[in-house]
Amino acid sequence: MEALRLWTEGSAWFSNESGKKGLIKEGCYADFIVPSADYFSVEEEEIKDIVSLLTVVGGKIVYGDRIFKSLAPQELQASPEWSPVNFFGGYQAVHPVKEPLPWETSVTS
Structure with a gap:
């Protein structure tokens, strides 16, 4: 904690x-995430694998994945054009989210 x-x-x-x-x-910025796992219930070695499924900054959705993907803005291409991220993915490709999450259901905008 x-x-x-x-x-x-x-x-x-x-x-x-x-x-x-x-x-x-109240009075704080409206920035928060929805994590892929419960930080307080996973084994300590699994904490490093937790990723954001939904990220809200300033009250606006800036990232969504899996059940929240339909709520997310269009992803921007990494710059420069030859960036390895455009070919191999970013950090999220290293620690994929385990399938399926027990609470997942479809979310629509």
């Missing part, structure tokens, strides 16, 4: 944004 608090509230402190970031409360 302490590690998660340091990752959220602590990061806000480093960017001089305490009270605006790192908490889910």
Whole structure:
């Protein structure tokens, strides 16, 4: 629990944004994710495999995958055009999300 608090509230402190970031409360930025697994119930070695299925920044959806893909904006191509990400994928290709997630159902916009 302490590690998660340091990752959220602590990061806000480093960017001089305490009270605006790192908490889910009125007056804070509306930035959050829906993780692919429950951080508090997975084995410690599996924490590194958790990825975002939905990312909201400033109250707007900026990324969606799997059941949230229909809500996501069009993905941008990596630049420059010859970037390996365009051919092999980004970090998410290294640790694929395990199939299926028990709570998954179709989500529509």
